[in-house]
Amino acid sequence: MAEAELNGRTQTAPTDRHPTVVVDNVHIVYRVHGSGGAAASPVAGLRRILTGTRSPMIREVHAVKGVSFVAYEGEAVGLIGSNGSGKSTMLRAIAGLLPPHSGAVYTSGQPSLLGVNAALFNDLSGERNALLGCLAMGMSRAEARRLVPGIIDYSGINERGDFASLPMRTYSSGMGARLRFAIASAKSHEVLLIDEALATGDAKFRKRSEDRVKQMREEAGTVFLVSHQISTIRETCERTIWLESGVIRGDGPTEEVVEEYEKFSKAR
Numbered sequence: 001m002a003e004a005e006l007n008g009r010t011q012t013a014p015t016d017r018h019p020t021v022v023v024d025n026v027h028i029v030y031r032v033h034g035s036g037g038a039a040a041s042p043v044a045g046l047r048r049i050l051t052g053t054r055s056p057m058i059r060e061v062h063a064v065k066g067v068s069f070v071a072y073e074g075e076a077v078g079l080i081g082s083n084g085s086g087k088s089t090m091l092r093a094i095a096g097l098l099p100p101h102s103g104a105v106y107t108s109g110q111p112s113l114l115g116v117n118a119a120l121f122n123d124l125s126g127e128r129n130a131l132l133g134c135l136a137m138g139m140s141r142a143e144a145r146r147l148v149p150g151i152i153d154y155s156g157i158n159e160r161g162d163f164a165s166l167p168m169r170t171y172s173s174g175m176g177a178r179l180r181f182a183i184a185s186a187k188s189h190e191v192l193l194i195d196e197a198l199a200t201g202d203a204k205f206r207k208r209s210e211d212r213v214k215q216m217r218e219e220a221g222t223v224f225l226v227s228h229q230i231s232t233i234r235e236t237c238e239r240t241i242w243l244e245s246g247v248i249r250g251d252g253p254t255e256e257v258v259e260e261y262e263k264f265s266k267a268r
């Protein structure tokens with residue numbers, strides 16, 4: 001057994017499991033710069049720089065408050081919680097897109113964040129986006145070209161005609177989500193972070209993406225899934241972390257944590 005000090009607590013982990021994500025007492029604070037009013041004028045800004053005073057228009061949102069956990073190879077971890085509880089913020093911090101105010105996030109490899117807003121180009125066709133997506137994930141041109149037909153096929157966007165050659169702006173939100181998932185899952189990821197990206201697919205695609213998440217876990221990756229669809233969390237994740245107001249309220253087997261969360265939601 002290996003021991004690690006995390007957030008002042010000693011955590012014991014079996015040595016045959018390899019940690020892929022370590023989140024140690026992380027706090028994330030957004031600073032919101034207000035607009036309008038005299039305090040936002042350039043003159044007032046210059047005066048504050050010269051006098052070293054802070055803008056009265058800056059507000060802070062403490063979105064994640066002292067979160068700690070360790071995730072291991074081969075785990076699929078669900079993140080649940082009410083609106084604004086800090087789930088997406090936590091994923092962005094794991095992806096390295098948001099620096100913690102204090103605490104630290106350690107990951108093995110470069111985590112990939114797959115979100116509803118994943119950067120695809122609306123004016124380019126699905127095919128071009130698939131090609132660029134593969135190149136962006138580090139594949140060679142030849143490998144990317146070889147994989148594109150399979151990605152289009154897997155996404156199912158061509159089920160009702162040749163949409164792959166049309167610009168993405170002509171796609172429904174579900175078709176866009178399917179293509180994003182198909183591109184991201186063309187490669188195995190050490191740590192894959194999925195933010196609601198499966199929610200807009202239909203039942204058939206959901207089943208297919210759940211199967212692919214399972215396969216990725218078997219390839220020794222770690223998958224984090226944020227979803228309000230508890231059925232998807234149940235199907236996909238054996239472990240779930242419940243965040244509420246930026247604090248962990250539960251972390252354990254999905255059935256137990258979901259049951260507590262559902263009781264909490266009903267009581268509100």
Ligand SMILES: Nc1ncnc2c1ncn2[C@@H]1O[C@H](COP(=O)(O)OP(=O)(O)OP(=O)(O)O)[C@@H](O)[C@H]1O
Pocket residue numbers: 030031032061062063081082083084085086087088089090
């Ligand atoms: N860019 C931002 N600037 C300021 N505050 C933000 C920003 N993004 C999120 N927040 C705030 O941080 C808190 C956590 O938001 P977050 O989006 O992480 O929650 P969530 O659990 O993913 O919510 P939802 O289920 O509604 O998607 C909320 O209070 C939100 O208002």
